[in-house]
Amino acid sequence: MLDVKRLQVLLAIVEEGSVTAAAAALGYTPSAVSQQLLRLEREAGQPLLDRHARGMRPTDAGLVLATHARKVVRQLAAAEADLQDIAGVRRGSVTLGTFPTVGSSFLPLAVRRYRELYPNITLTISSGREDHLVRMLEEGAVAMSFLWDYEWDRVSNDELVLTELFTDPTVLLVGASHRLARRRTVDIAALADEPWIIRAGGHPVVEVLERSAVAAGFTPTIAFQANDYQEAQAMVSVGLGIALAPRTATVNQHPDVRVISLGSSAPSRRVLVAHRAGRVRGAAELALHDVLVETASSYPGR
Known part of the structure; x- marks a missing residue:
């Protein structure tokens, strides 16, 4: 059976015109590309490329195989995209609650990163006082929300799951x-x-x-x-x-x-992100949670 990764190597050589260019496009070394090509030719039972001074040209067998490889690679990419769509990390929406001081400082950094990673997800943000944010969480109006507390008045709500993001001095x-x-x-x-x-x-x-x-x-x-x-x-x-x-x-x-x-x-106060306990969390929401934690880990204002 033909190896898909080796088919990708063949396609890259045909499209780029040389082993060196194909290696650069794939992020491999030229030696690794040459080895994969030799293995593919052994699997195919015949030469797939003609070597010449200016690079390589596909043989008839290589041209046929490259045509099939192009279709296979595109179908695999489409399959991965469909799976990501189903998982909700390429499309979908997520809602987030915030309060003004975080909304004007930390949040824009996280939003920028989230949009870089997931440009097709619609992110809706609502700002308010903490009692309003808790109510929106409990009613399901937002999937997640920033909250804050001090040591003498910790957020204590069995309906909420809390993640501490950073300390705000x-x-x-x-x-x-x-x-x-x-x-x-x-x-x-x-x-x-x-x-x-x-x-x-x-x-x-x-x-x-x-x-x-x-x-x-x-x-x-x-x-x-x-x-x-x-x-x-x-x-x-x-x-x-x-x-x-x-x-x-x-x-x-x-x-x-x-x-x-x-x-x-x-x-100091703690800055938290909260979601409702027992909530079924979609991939877009989980991805946002990960971005918030990642951004907080290097936040300069902490």
């Missing part, structure tokens, strides 16, 4: 002319006398500040309550106060704001 935001602007690391205990800008509406970063301040022995003085991190950065930039933020919230950094590490003096 809490950082300090100060104006470019602030006395600490040139520091790389600051302990939060050194900030007792500073005015603070916080997020309005009971945002979780407020609890991060309160817990950190209590641990450091002071009560923070609040100068302004911002509706989002961009507004907070604007107020920090003009010296109204300083602020805390997850590092993912500082990707779009104000030019007059400096980001300083707080080391272990302020708690």
Whole structure:
């Protein structure tokens, strides 16, 4: 029986015109291509190529066999494509939930990679607050969603399966002319006398500040309550106060704001991806999960 891989070698030589060119096209060495050709000629029982100064020409037998090889190779490629379509990694759709700080930092990196690998899959993304994201997971409105938590308030939901992607440290935001602007690391205990800008509406970063301040022995003085991190950065930039933020919230950094590490003096949060327990997960969804994990493993903001 003729070997399919050797037929591919013959076809490459016929189409490229030489062993060297065929080897380059196939990613083989010229020696490996020559060996495969000799074995194929033994299987066929007759010469398949005529060697000449400018390369190789197929014999009548080689031309017939190359014609059949072309059909076989195309049919194999079509079979593989059909299997991938059935598996859902070439076509299909997947839905994902996210929250703003991850949606503006980590997620675009993962989306770019996913589209490179699976350009025909439709990816639909919805952004919202965490309670809304959990509800969408439970109702099946999204297949997966990013979530986050702190050590004192872990996500605890028996209906969800969680995968930790990366740790998102809490950082300090100060104006470019602030006395600490040139520091790389600051302990939060050194900030007792500073005015603070916080997020309005009971945002979780407020609890991060309160817990950190209590641990450091002071009560923070609040100068302004911002509706989002961009507004907070604007107020920090003009010296109204300083602020805390997850590092993912500082990707779009104000030019007059400096980001300083707080080391272990302020708690970090976990960034997670979740799906509903018992969900039958399609190949497109599993592929997205793998891309998220892969992207997180080398994420510079972690």
